[in-house]
Amino acid sequence: MGLFSKDIKNMDDLFVHTLRDIYYAEKQIVKALPEMIEKSSDAQLKQGFQTHLRETENHVKRLEQVFQLAGKKPQGVDCPAIDGIIEEAEDVAGEVEQKSVLDAALIAAAQAVEHYEITRYGTLISWANQLGRKDCVTFLQQNLDEEKATDKKLTAMAEAQVNRKAA
Amino acid sequence: MGLFSKDIKNMDDLFVHTLRDIYYAEKQIVKALPEMIEKSSDAQLKQGFQTHLRETENHVKRLEQVFQLAGKKPQGVDCPAIDGIIEEAEDVAGEVEQKSVLDAALIAAAQAVEHYEITRYGTLISWANQLGRKDCVTFLQQNLDEEKATDKKLTAMAEAQVNRKAA
Numbered sequence: 001m002g003l004f005s006k007d008i009k010n011m012d013d014l015f016v017h018t019l020r021d022i023y024y025a026e027k028q029i030v031k032a033l034p035e036m037i038e039k040s041s042d043a044q045l046k047q048g049f050q051t052h053l054r055e056t057e058n059h060v061k062r063l064e065q066v067f068q069l070a071g072k073k074p075q076g077v078d079c080p081a082i083d084g085i086i087e088e089a090e091d092v093a094g095e096v097e098q099k100s101v102l103d104a105a106l107i108a109a110a111q112a113v114e115h116y117e118i119t120r121y122g123t124l125i126s127w128a129n130q131l132g133r134k135d136c137v138t139f140l141q142q143n144l145d146e147e148k149a150t151d152k153k154l155t156a157m158a159e160a161q162v163n164r165k166a167a
Numbered sequence: 168m169g170l171f172s173k174d175i176k177n178m179d180d181l182f183v184h185t186l187r188d189i190y191y192a193e194k195q196i197v198k199a200l201p202e203m204i205e206k207s208s209d210a211q212l213k214q215g216f217q218t219h220l221r222e223t224e225n226h227v228k229r230l231e232q233v234f235q236l237a238g239k240k241p242q243g244v245d246c247p248a249i250d251g252i253i254e255e256a257e258d259v260a261g262e263v264e265q266k267s268v269l270d271a272a273l274i275a276a277a278q279a280v281e282h283y284e285i286t287r288y289g290t291l292i293s294w295a296n297q298l299g300r301k302d303c304v305t306f307l308q309q310n311l312d313e314e315k316a317t318d319k320k321l322t323a324m325a326e327a328q329v330n331r332k333a334a
Contacts, residue, residue, distance in 0.1 A: 006264040011334045014268055017259065018275065080258070081279060084251020091247070092184065097173040101181055108185065108290040112248060112283065119282040123275040126322070130330040155293070163297040167178045 015127045016072055022120045023063045024076030029056050029113060032086050040106050041099040042162055048153060049110070055146050062139040069135050085112050100166040107158045114151040121147065182294045183239055189287045190230045191243030196223050196280060199253050207273050208266040209329055215320060216277070222313050229306040236302050252279050267333040274325045281318040288314065 008014050033053040040046045067074040089109030096102040121144035128136040175181050200220040207213045234241040256276030263269040288311035295303040 006262050008259070008263045008268065008272070010265065011268055011271065011330075014263065014272055014333075017262070021255075078258075080251035080254040081248075082251070084247040084249070084254075085283075087247040087251075088188075091245075092175070092181075095173050095184070096175045096181065098177065101175065101178055104178065104294070105175070105181055108286075111286045111290060115282040115286040116252075116279065119275075119278045122322070123278060126325060126330060127271070127334075130326075130334045155289070158293055159297075163178075163293060166181075167294075167297045 011127060011131060015124065015131060015133075016070060017077060018120060018124055018127070019063065019066060019070065019072075020075055020077035021079045021081075022117065022124065023060070023067070023074060024079045025082035025117065025120070026056055026059045026063060027076060028079070028082050028086060029117075030060065032089070032113075036089075036106055036110065039093055040103055042103045042157070042165070045103055045107065045157055045162060048150075048157060049106075052110075052150050055150070059143045059146070062143055066136045066139050069133070069139075082113070082116060085109075085116055089113070098166070100162070103162045104158065104166040107154050107162055111151055111154050114147050114154070117147045118144065118151065178294060178298060182291065182298060182300075183237060184244060185287060185291055185294070186230065186233060186237065186239075187242055187244035188246045188248075189284065189291065190227070190234070190241060191246045192249035192284065192287070193223055193226045193230060194243060195246070195249050195253060196284075197227065199256070199280075202257075203273055203277065206260055207270055209270045209324070209332070212270055212274065212324055212329060215317075215324060216273075219277075219317050222317070226310045226313070229310055233303045233306050236300070236306075249280070249283060252276075252283055256280070265333070267329070270329045271325065271333040274321050274329055278318055278321050281314050281321070284314045285311065285318065 008017055033049055037046055037049045040049060064074045092105050093102060096105050121140055125137055125140045175184055200216055204213055204216045207216060231241045259272050260269060263272050288307055292304055292307050
């Protein structure tokens with residue numbers, strides 16, 4: 001981004017900027033998930049994070065297809081939001097003593113990540129529809145549906161067992 | 168937080184830590200909203216941000232009641248997540264040239280903030296229920312309901328007019 005010029009001139013630019021933002025975010029999540037898998041002790045939660053790591057790798061690939069449809073090279077852009085969310089997850093995890101409480105904290109951290117992705121995909125889909133790019137919507141919607149499903153699974157795991165064990 | 172000790176020993180501690188996190192976040196949002204009001208040009212959006220500023224001031228007060236119920240002094244804790252989300256909102260807004268495109272970017276930024284709050288309140292309510300603190304749930308649920316309503320209003324404004332003007 002330029003220091004003295006405003007680089008987002010129109011909605012197409014804003015769409016591509018936000019696509020680069022979520023592309024960077026998905027790649028950071030691919031890097032962060034192995035530590036969350038390692039730190040979790042509940043077997044179902046560990047398995048859930050592993051499944052979501054594979055899904056996230058797939059989200060990166062779908063985004064690369066959206067870049068291609070938009071005629072742009074896949075490229076990330078600094079995303080202080082996801083950096084902050086991941087940094088906070090690591091900070092809190094480092095403060096928790098008991099394994100069962102750590103599982104509850106990991107679920108909360110993962111849901112903060114999911115909600116960030118849900119809001120960005122919701123926005124991108126709305127803009128792509130307005131810009132007449134239904135071809136892009138298809139891939140973005142698949143990612144959004146998987147993020148929403150993951151968020152719901154995490155709530156179910158928390159309420160069925162993890163929070164009970166921790167309390 | 169201690170450098171050499173783990174300060175979150177149990178679920179009560181994790182609950183209070185996350186309460187401090189959202190307390191800090193709500194106060195940062197109170198500080199950030201006036202700039203969003205000033206930058207927005209769509210009259211309905213400007214009005215929506217003004218209404219949400221008053222709601223957010225009220226959320227801070229409700230959180231202070233939750234601290235009181237939990238027998239703790241209202242106190243924030245560093246929250247890199249909301250700092251990152253707000254920093255990113257300011258970065259993107261600074262890059263946008265056209266007013267109508269800026270309105271679309273401001274809505275996206277505000278929805279990222281809402282989703283952060285939605286996930287944190289969802290988690291706090293789930294933990295408060297598990298800890299048998301229905302008294303805390305009442306206040307947290309009121310905040311959550313208003314955040315969800317704001318998120319929906321922003322989507323409606325974006326799709327009914329702002330995105331159309333911007334595209």
